[in-house]
Amino acid sequence: MAIEDIVIPQMGESVAEGTVGTWLKAVGEAVAQDEPIVEIETDKVAMEVPSPFAGVLKEQLVAEGDTVEIGALIARVDTEGSASAAPKAETPAPEAESAPSPAPQSKTATEPAASAPAQTEAPASLMPMSPAVRRIVDDYNLDPSSVTGTGKDGRLTKADVLAAIESGKARTLSAPANAAAAPVDTGPREERVKMTRLRKTLAQRLKDAQNTAAMLTTYNEVDMTAVMQAREKYKDLFAKKHSIKLGFMSFFTKACCLALREVPAVNAMIDGEEIVYHNYANIGVAVSAPNGLVVPVLRDAQDMSFAGTELAIANFGKKARDGKLTIAEMQGGTFTISNGGIFGSLMSSPILNAPQSAILGMHKIQDRPVAINGQIEIRPMMYLALSYDHRIIDGREAVTFLVRVKEALEDPTRLLLDM
Structure with a gap:
């Protein structure tokens, strides 16, 4: 027997501890090298801890919900052990095979035997x-x-x-056919669930941002006709060449990069008694994960192509769903874009992602009547919302930023000409 220890790996310079989420492997189960065995929730992300060794999980030294420090011993693996026999769904098969088969004297006698193989297949x-x-x-x-x-x-x-x-x-x-007739068990009238570490940290930081910043929101609306026409015209060629769909986020990211360059205060932050201006655009993209909202960062977004932006965002979305986003991928943002439109939001006031000083809220595209050259036309319109810290960004700068984003989206040629 060779026993190896498994400890909590380093998860980032600012992470000192985490909370044990769900054990993915039970004691006695076989474990492959680098196979995840447990989920750990930190202040910033939920991630899976892989086993550095192949073998059998011998011990679980911490329970779900326990708080553990980085480097703490959490499990042991027997690298020479064999997995304990687990009940398999195929167990009915030996019984069916051991039963004496009746002589094929009649058609009715052979029917059960013919259906036997179907009974031995284990339901998933x-x-x-x-x-x-x-x-x-x-x-x-x-x-x-x-x-x-x-x-x-x-x-x-x-x-x-x-x-x-x-x-x-x-x-x-x-649902079963008689579900309507059967009494519905709605369960308890109340249920108390302990907040995850990620949710508690998120709640605290959002409240801190609200208490610290002089937060204000300004609104505008954008006619999405030109962007939608461009997408429709080039979506097939774009997907064929880059193996990714052409979405709205690449247009908005590019438009924001142009506007941030013209209005640098929106891309700045307060550090003590100093204002830090960033000469680059690290755009945070808010995505929904099973354990809450996370904001991975597109680094140097001003230098990224449309295809590079779409590929990076798609990769972030997949990692968020799989719980594989790293802390490094969520640090260093200078500005954030939040798309509530994918959930049907028509208008909202997004909250700042501290220490950033501004966040842009995208919303649902909805056909509305608008006046175009003195005529009433139906256009696909979207409300935009810019929440900003009034301590560092003046109203004139906030409005100018939104107008520049609006102009770039309503005339996407500006994105190509860098205007």
Whole structure:
């Protein structure tokens, strides 16, 4: 027997401890090298801790919900052990095979035998699942048999389920036919759930931003006709050449980079008694993750192409869903873009992402009547909201920034001519 210790790895210079989330491997289960065994939640991100060794998980030394420091011992792996026998869904098969087969004297006698193989196939819903996989399956009400498992013995992994959801291959379970007649168990009238470390930290920082900054929001609206026409015209060529869809975020990112260069105060921050002006644009892109909102950063976005921007954002979205965003990828932002429109928001006032001094809120595109050259026309319009710290950004600068973003989006040629 060779026992190896597993400790919490270094997760960033500013991270000293984390909270144990979900154990992905049970004691006695086989573990491959670099296979995730537990989720750890820090102040900034939830991430999976892989096993540096292949073997069998011998001990879990911390429980879900425990607070652990970086470098703390959390588990032990037996690198020479073998996995304990787990109950498999195929167990009915030996019983069916051991039963004496009746002589094929009649058609009715052979029918049960013909259907026997179908009975021995294990339903996917009975296959063992890790807590993380079971949570996703239950949350989305998925039919496990619609997902192809790539784990040991065909088990479903977290990546399998998320990939099936993203590709649209995962089916949802339909309600029973007599569900309407059956009494509905709504469960308890109240439920108390402990806040995750990430949620507590997020709440504290948002409140700190509200208490510290002199926050104000200014609004404008943009006619999205030109952007939508450009996307429609070039979407197929763009996808064929770059293997990524042409979305709205690349247009908004480029427009913001141009406006930030013209109005540098919007890209600045207060540090003590000094104002720090950034001569680069590190654009934070707010994305939704299972454990809350996270803001990965497009570094030097002013130098990125449309394709590079779309590829980076798509990669951030996938990492956020998989819980694989690193702390380094969420640090160093100078300005943030939040797209509430994907959830149907028509207008909102986004809150600052401290220590940044401004954040742009995008919203739902909605057809509205507008006056164009003295005529009433129906145009796809979007409200824009810029929340900013009035201690460093004046109203004139905030309005100018929004107007420059509006002009660039309504005439995308400006993005190409750098105007």
